[in-house]
Amino acid sequence: MTVLHGKTVIVTGAARGLGRAMAAGLARAGANVVGVDLPGQPELDHAAKEIGAAFLPMPANITDARECARIVDAGRARFGAIHALVNNAGVGMQLINPHFASEPTRFWQLTPEQYRNTMENNTTTQFLMARAVAPTMIAQQWGRIINITTSFGTMVMAGFTPYGPSKAAAEATASIMAKDLAGTGVTANVLIPGGPADTRMVTDDRSFPDRTRLVQPAKMVAPLVWLVSDESNGVTGRRFIAQSWDEALPAAAAAAIASGPVAW
Ligand SMILES: NC(=O)c1ccc[n+]([C@@H]2O[C@H](COP(=O)([O-])OP(=O)(O)OC[C@H]3O[C@@H](n4cnc5c(N)ncnc54)[C@H](O)[C@@H]3O)[C@@H](O)[C@H]2O)c1
Numbered sequence: 411m412t413v414l415h416g417k418t419v420i421v422t423g424a425a426r427g428l429g430r431a432m433a434a435g436l437a438r439a440g441a442n443v444v445g446v447d448l449p450g451q452p453e454l455d456h457a458a459k460e461i462g463a464a465f466l467p468m469p470a471n472i473t474d475a476r477e478c479a480r481i482v483d484a485g486r487a488r489f490g491a492i493h494a495l496v497n498n499a500g501v502g503m504q505l506i507n508p509h510f511a512s513e514p515t516r517f518w519q520l521t522p523e524q525y526r527n528t529m530e531n532n533t534t535t536q537f538l539m540a541r542a543v544a545p546t547m548i549a550q551q552w553g554r555i556i557n558i559t560t561s562f563g564t565m566v567m568a569g570f571t572p573y574g575p576s577k578a579a580a581e582a583t584a585s586i587m588a589k590d591l592a593g594t595g596v597t598a599n600v601l602i603p604g605g606p607a608d609t610r611m612v613t614d615d616r617s618f619p620d621r622t623r624l625v626q627p628a629k630m631v632a633p634l635v636w637l638v639s640d641e642s643n644g645v646t647g648r649r650f651i652a653q654s655w656d657e658a659l660p661a662a663a664a665a666a667i668a669s670g671p672v673a674w
Contacts, residue, residue, distance in 0.1 A: 412440035413639050418489040419554075420444040420481060422472055422539060423499030425453040427609030428558065428627045432496055433457060435631030437464040441638065444485035444492070446470055446499065472499060472535045478542035486546065494554035494638045495543045496601075497536040497580070501528055502611035503573045511617035514569020525572045532576035537583060544596065553596035554638050557584040559649070560602055581649070585673035588647035597646035600672050601633060604653030625653050633668060636661040647672050 419436050423429035424445030430453070433443045442464050447454045449469040458467040466488050470477040485492050503510035506524050540555050547553025557580050564570060565578040587598035606612045608624040618624060629652040636642055637650065641661060654668040 414439040414441035414635060417493040417638060418442040418485060418491055419494040419496060419638055420485055420492060421496045421498060422446045425451040425457055428607060428630050429498040430457050431627030432630050432634050434461055435635060437461045439635045442489040444468055444481060446472060446481055472539055473530045475538050478538045482542045491550060492543055492546055495539055496556045497539055498558040499535055500532040503570060504611055504613040508613045509616060511614040517571040528572040528576050533579045536580050540587060547596045548594045551595035555587055555598040556637055557600050559600050581673050585647060588672060599637060599646060600649035602651055604651040629653060632657050636665060
């Protein structure tokens with residue numbers, strides 16, 4: 411499968427979890443991948459070894475706008491252009507409470523620093539990376555911005571501040587991006603797993619004792635490859651649910667079933 415031959419995709423949070431699976435899947439489909447994750451993550455080097463020359467590892471903290479610019483410059487220098495951004499990096503409720511689902515933390519129990527840290531890593535990062543890639547995509551009249559958010563229920567679930575609000579803001583941002591980018595050849599869409607996924611973000615084994623029932627990270631790949639491909643030209647302002655994507659169907663039919671309008 412080389413449908414993405416010649417495309418270069420930035421994937422943030424690529425060292426592990428959904429990001430790692432998406433980076434590997436994009437490379438299998440023929441894309442070059444700029445894989446971003448926090449400095450000091452040995453798994454980013456493991457990803458580079460596993461994926462090979464198509465993967466450029468970029469250790470960086472993308473809460474810093476200068477780092478976002480550096481990533482785009484490095485990707486263009488290595489691969490010639492940037493065609494897509496997968497805004498995937500983020501932090502979950504497990505950072506605040508490993509038993510976040512069975513013993514929820516109420517909003518008044520959070521520190522201001524915990525709230526700000528999640529908003530910075532989940533929401534501000536998506537804006538900063540999109541801001542850094544948009545001009546080059548608009549200039550080449552082709553691009554994809556794909557924000558990973560979460561299920562609507564999670565955004566408003568008791569005990570899910572600040573994760574829920576951080577993802578609701580990311581969802582709203584994707585909707586505005588699609589409108590702001592209308593007519594440029596650059597699209598903005600949302601992709602979500604469609605349920606708790608089998609990654610290190612989901613630590614609460616009291617609530618999730620059987621990990622085989624969680625969404626497997628590989629489910630993200632088929633909708634993502636289609637979204638990055640030329641086949642999805644003109645598709646913008648949509649949210650795609652990976653768990654609802656039927657790989658047995660032609661991609662356009664799977665996309666119609668697995669998607670709805672972004673945001674509300
Ligand atoms: N796991 C789930 O159930 C689930 C469900 C819905 C949505 N999501 C979303 O999917 C995305 C991926 O999550 P995951 O489950 O793979 O989690 P994960 O913790 O395995 O991976 C997230 C990665 O993002 C990186 N990251 C965080 N902040 C960063 C920063 N400032 N700069 C660079 N890298 C940074 C982390 O180091 C980590 O490698 C997140 O946006 C998450 O909110 C996850």
